[in-house]
Amino acid sequence: MEERGTPDGDPARSLEQGPEGPETPIQVVLRVRPMSAAELRRGEQSALHCSGTRTLQVSPPGGGPDVAFRFGAVLDGARTQEDVFQACRVRRLGELALRGFSCTVFTFGQTGSGKTYTLTGPPPQGEGMPVSPSLAGIMQRTFAWLLERVQHLGAPVTLRASYLEIYNEQVHDLLSLGSPRPLPVRWNKSRGFYVEQLRVVEFGSLEALMELLQMGLSRRRSSAHTLNQASSRSHALLTLYISRPASQKVPPVDPGEPPVGGKLCFVDLAGSEKVAATGSRGELMVEANNINRSLLALGHCISLLLDPQRKQSHIPFRDSKLTKLLADSLGGRGVTLMVACVSPSAQCLPETLSTLRYASRAQRVTTRPQGPKPSGMKQPQNVEAEILQLREENRCLRLQLDQMGSKGFQGARMAWAQRNLYAMLQEFMLENERLRKEVSQLHSSRDLARGEQRVLAQQVHELQRRLLSVCTLHQPAPAPAPPCPCLVMPAAPCRALPPLCSCPCCHLCPVCLAPLARWACPQQECHVPQVLDPETPRGMPLSSQPPPWAPPCSPGSAKIPGERNHSDWTQTGVLAEMLTGEEVVPSAPPLPSGSPNAPPILRGAARIPNLAQRLEALRHQIGSSLRRGQSQPPPSEGTSGPGRGFPPC
Numbered sequence: 160m161e162e163r164g165t166p167d168g169d170p171a172r173s174l175e176q177g178p179e180g181p182e183t184p185i186q187v188v189l190r191v192r193p194m195s196a197a198e199l200r201r202g203e204q205s206a207l208h209c210s211g212t213r214t215l216q217v218s219p220p221g222g223g224p225d226v227a228f229r230f231g232a233v234l235d236g237a238r239t240q241e242d243v244f245q246a247c248r249v250r251r252l253g254e255l256a257l258r259g260f261s262c263t264v265f266t267f268g269q270t271g272s273g274k275t276y277t278l279t280g281p282p283p284q285g286e287g288m289p290v291s292p293s294l295a296g297i298m299q300r301t302f303a304w305l306l307e308r309v310q311h312l313g314a315p316v317t318l319r320a321s322y323l324e325i326y327n328e329q330v331h332d333l334l335s336l337g338s339p340r341p342l343p344v345r346w347n348k349s350r351g352f353y354v355e356q357l358r359v360v361e362f363g364s365l366e367a368l369m370e371l372l373q374m375g376l377s378r379r380r381s382s383a384h385t386l387n388q389a390s391s392r393s394h395a396l397l398t399l400y401i402s403r404p405a406s407q408k409v410p411p412v413d414p415g416e417p418p419v420g421g422k423l424c425f426v427d428l429a430g431s432e433k434v435a436a437t438g439s440r441g442e443l444m445v446e447a448n449n450i451n452r453s454l455l456a457l458g459h460c461i462s463l464l465l466d467p468q469r470k471q472s473h474i475p476f477r478d479s480k481l482t483k484l485l486a487d488s489l490g491g492r493g494v495t496l497m498v499a500c501v502s503p504s505a506q507c508l509p510e511t512l513s514t515l516r517y518a519s520r521a522q523r524v525t526t527r528p529q530g531p532k533p534s535g536m537k538q539p540q541n542v543e544a545e546i547l548q549l550r551e552e553n554r555c556l557r558l559q560l561d562q563m564g565s566k567g568f569q570g571a572r573m574a575w576a577q578r579n580l581y582a583m584l585q586e587f588m589l590e591n592e593r594l595r596k597e598v599s600q601l602h603s604s605r606d607l608a609r610g611e612q613r614v615l616a617q618q619v620h621e622l623q624r625r626l627l628s629v630c631t632l633h634q635p636a637p638a639p640a641p642p643c644p645c646l647v648m649p650a651a652p653c654r655a656l657p658p659l660c661s662c663p664c665c666h667l668c669p670v671c672l673a674p675l676a677r678w679a680c681p682q683q684e685c686h687v688p689q690v691l692d693p694e695t696p697r698g699m700p701l702s703s704q705p706p707p708w709a710p711p712c713s714p715g716s717a718k719i720p721g722e723r724n725h726s727d728w729t730q731t732g733v734l735a736e737m738l739t740g741e742e743v744v745p746s747a748p749p750l751p752s753g754s755p756n757a758p759p760i761l762r763g764a765a766r767i768p769n770l771a772q773r774l775e776a777l778r779h780q781i782g783s784s785l786r787r788g789q790s791q792p793p794p795s796e797g798t799s800g801p802g803r804g805f806p807p808c
């Protein structure tokens with residue numbers, strides 16, 4: 160059999176050692192209510208068995224191993240209200256409260272599990288009808304004991320009470336004289352969390368206290384649902400403030416604050432509920448959600464309080480009003496008793512197991528109960544605690560400082576990065592400006608090159624025209640007009656250029672833009688007779704003489720331009736540039752290439768291979784034409800067919 164939970168010691172015993180005793184675990188008592196009439200009617204079976212006074216055995220209905228839970232006390236359904244009061248040792252808590260400790264009793268469990276019954280007995284049967292003394296709950300019994308105890312003390316004791324409920328996460332004063340309104344929960348160093356403007360009523364008799372209790376119970380919200388006809392829809396906290404003359408030496412911090420002394424608080428938590436099981440709708444469902452949420456927050460705090468390391472740091476008590484108001488009882492200086500209530504029905508087993516686990520965890524939570532602070536000199540234990548507190552504060556401050564420091568470092572890095580970015584931006588702007596200037600220079604170079612190109616193209620044209628006129632001197636009769644050679648076969652391999660037209664109209668081939676042959680020119684009638692210059696060798700026409708802008712012949716060469724051979728023309732860079740001028744790429748910058756002494760117009764010609772081929776072809780054609788003009792007869796008329804009329808390549 161698996162066993163969960165650990166037996167607890169008696170907090171009162173350890174607290175008797177001094178005002179601030181050792182760490183004390185939360186006391187947990189388990190109460191199993193009897194089967195209700197409705198559960199018996201439905202024939203539900205019990206899944207819980209109490210074995211001994213401190214162990215509860217859970218038998219799953221479908222079989223399987225039993226699970227045992229061990230608590231400070233386990234009470235089955237046969238136990239009376241008085242048994243519960245005795246088992247819970249509430250009197251000891253009352254004694255501690257009288258000595259200035261802060262004590263809390265709270266009930267916890269599923270809806271309809273008997274929490275309210277355990278604390279205050281069954282709901283009153285009618286208006287003003289007191290609960291039968293035998294059914295009175297822990298609270299009434301404690302009240303009776305306390306007032307009797309105070310009477311027997313023989314010393315003046317001031318008793319005061321407050322009663323509030325947390326409904327839908329709002330705090331309402333159940334003892335307020337006016338209509339209840341939400342009250343704020345505040346915190347200060349001396350009091351911890353407290354409810355502002357909460358009415359604290361002084362009472363001197365049991366009857367007066369019972370009246371206050373009845374007043375609060377009647378105001379507390381309750382509704383009927385499937386599992387409970389009088390289900391509490393709020394968490395209720397009734398607090399008794401006990402002050403004795405000895406502790407009244409310490410003045411209250413602010414007006415209206417209860418005098419420093421012991422406290423005994425009874426907390427009746429609303430029950431956790433599965434909305435599907437209770438059938439809650441509308442407002443009931445909203446209430447159920449709020450109840451479950453705050454219980455979850457409480458369970459979370461309890462789980463965190465189990466870890467001693469986490470306990471020193473942050474517990475999210477601020478997550479709900481309930482955890483705020485229970486902060487001192489759970490994790491502070493209080494003495495706490497939890498009464499876990501469960502239903503025995505197997506139908507409720509999932510919720511019962513949840514309650515049992517919750518209670519098991521709670522009883523491993525420890526508090527460090529602290530009594531009233533004596534006036535005057537600080538106790539050594541207090542000094543030690545203060546030192547620890549200051550150390551912790553110091554550590555937190557250092558941490559914050561480090562974080563701020565790292566933020567400062569990040570700020571410096573940001574500033575550095577911004578400065579760098581600004582410098583980069585400046586650099587980019589300068590480079591941009593430089594590039595703009597360069598582009599502008601390139602544009603003007605391109606425009607210059609285009610102008611030169613136009614001039615050169617005209618010069619080429621003129622030169623070609625003159626060359627053609629040389630050829631026509633040796634063409635006796637016009638041949639039938641065949642198409643331009645480029646339309647018949649590729650120009651490059653063809654070395655036969657027909658006699659070119661020398662008329663002033665200068666028609667060009669529409670495809671290759673070469674001057675048309677004389678017999679291909681549509682205006683042959685415009686042919687002008689060539690005037691031969693007697694001074695020129697071999698009767699070269701004047702028009703074919705080199706123009707003034709033509710490059711000089713190579714040194715030592717006696718040849719005239721008309722007699723230049725292939726290699727002569729190859730070396731004539733001017734002509735090459737003339738022919739390739741139209742291919743100048745405007746966007747190409749005029750980068751220096753070749754010999755630095757070379758004229759600027761020659762640059763770039765060598766980079767255009769197709770033009771070089773065309774130039775080569777033209778050179779051959781010109782050379783061939785010149786040779787043919789001197790040695791071959793013109794083709795006979797009437798021949799036809801492709802290539803007819805041309806000499807063989």
Ligand SMILES: Nc1ncnc2c1ncn2[C@@H]1O[C@H](COP(=O)(O)OP(=O)(O)OP(=O)(O)O)[C@@H](O)[C@H]1O
Nearest residue numbers: 192270271272273274275276281387390391429430
């Ligand atoms: N030990 C018990 N003996 C007899 N009847 C009981 C006992 N415990 C609870 N009951 C009855 O069971 C019903 C539900 O009890 P109670 O209202 O106390 O449950 P609860 O846990 O407070 O529920 P809720 O969370 O909904 O307020 C009531 O009618 C109550 O009288």
